[in-house]
Amino acid sequence: MGDSAFGRVAIIGAGVMGTGIATLAVGSGLPVVLVDLDRERLERARAGITAQTRLGRLMGSFDRGIADGELETTTDPGRVAGAAALIESVTEKVEAKARALTASTAALAPGTVVVSNTSAIPIDELAGYTARPEDVVGIHFMNPPYLIRTVELIRGPRSGDAAIASAERLLAALGQTPVHVGDGPGFVVNRVLQRSINEAARIVQDGVATPEAVDAAFTGCLGHRTGPLATADLIGLDNVVDSLHVLLERTGDEGYRPCDLLVGKVAAGHFGRKTGRGFFEYRTTS
Numbered sequence: 001m002g003d004s005a006f007g008r009v010a011i012i013g014a015g016v017m018g019t020g021i022a023t024l025a026v027g028s029g030l031p032v033v034l035v036d037l038d039r040e041r042l043e044r045a046r047a048g049i050t051a052q053t054r055l056g057r058l059m060g061s062f063d064r065g066i067a068d069g070e071l072e073t074t075t076d077p078g079r080v081a082g083a084a085a086l087i088e089s090v091t092e093k094v095e096a097k098a099r100a101l102t103a104s105t106a107a108l109a110p111g112t113v114v115v116s117n118t119s120a121i122p123i124d125e126l127a128g129y130t131a132r133p134e135d136v137v138g139i140h141f142m143n144p145p146y147l148i149r150t151v152e153l154i155r156g157p158r159s160g161d162a163a164i165a166s167a168e169r170l171l172a173a174l175g176q177t178p179v180h181v182g183d184g185p186g187f188v189v190n191r192v193l194q195r196s197i198n199e200a201a202r203i204v205q206d207g208v209a210t211p212e213a214v215d216a217a218f219t220g221c222l223g224h225r226t227g228p229l230a231t232a233d234l235i236g237l238d239n240v241v242d243s244l245h246v247l248l249e250r251t252g253d254e255g256y257r258p259c260d261l262l263v264g265k266v267a268a269g270h271f272g273r274k275t276g277r278g279f280f281e282y283r284t285t286s
């Protein structure tokens, strides 16, 4: 597991996933520069990465013989210069991703792989916000990335062979196994998962079952590790609603229109685990 010779990894976005991906890289011995617009997010991310790396080591997720990679946190996107790979993991809104990609990729050497961790936005659409679309690929990391070791590796119509090969080397250095998939809204996992979450929420909204009963049916009857609503709380209901909007806008399929219950929870600030309350309640707010 791990290949610390890969080089420095730049990660843009220090939220739930940026923190998780940085943990994965640091625990695999890779130096990381983590960029966000928000200093407070960066401080929280640094504390989260330290705690999660320690937990990952205790759980055997990281090789005990490899020292943690160095972590730099910054609000300056120019600090990505010299990185061997850049991973964009900002808010699931095209405007935010366009802004992040434009600001950061200009500082990269040509041929440096640019990865988006988008949940649902087609990779080719995001590649259009960079000067070199052939350097852009998608890697859909799962949450938390240091515990779930399989990802979707998405090849856009303009992704070059060299970018795919660099992404594969990055994943090998991170101890992750890729499932190769093509481009399109939601790729494989989220095209199915986000719709299931929406339907599960609609079942609660319609009074057919409680959140506990919905999830118990999936874990007990189908043997899923977590039910759709606990999964939604883990992802973040704000991100679920953003992803559903992306899917609705790009497919026109009404099944992706976020139901009122989901929209209401987000409007009330009940985002799931990260705020302590979503479909279920949580003791911590980090």
Ligand SMILES: NC(=O)c1ccc[n+]([C@@H]2O[C@H](COP(=O)([O-])OP(=O)(O)OC[C@H]3O[C@@H](n4cnc5c(N)ncnc54)[C@H](O)[C@@H]3O)[C@@H](O)[C@H]2O)c1
Residues within 6 Å of the ligand: 012, 013, 014, 015, 016, 017, 018, 035, 036, 037, 038, 041, 089, 090, 091, 092, 093, 096, 097, 099, 100, 117, 118, 119, 120, 140, 141, 142, 143, 234, 235, 236, 239, 243
């Ligand atoms: N949450 C999940 O389980 C999950 C899983 C896989 C993929 N994703 C995807 O990962 C991405 C990030 O999701 P998240 O859950 O970490 O979101 P989040 O809301 O927790 O964090 C997003 C971060 O992006 C930062 N940001 C926004 N615009 C920026 C910019 N221009 N430059 C730098 N930073 C900027 C915000 O300040 C925030 O810290 C999204 O595309 C999401 O769809 C999420």
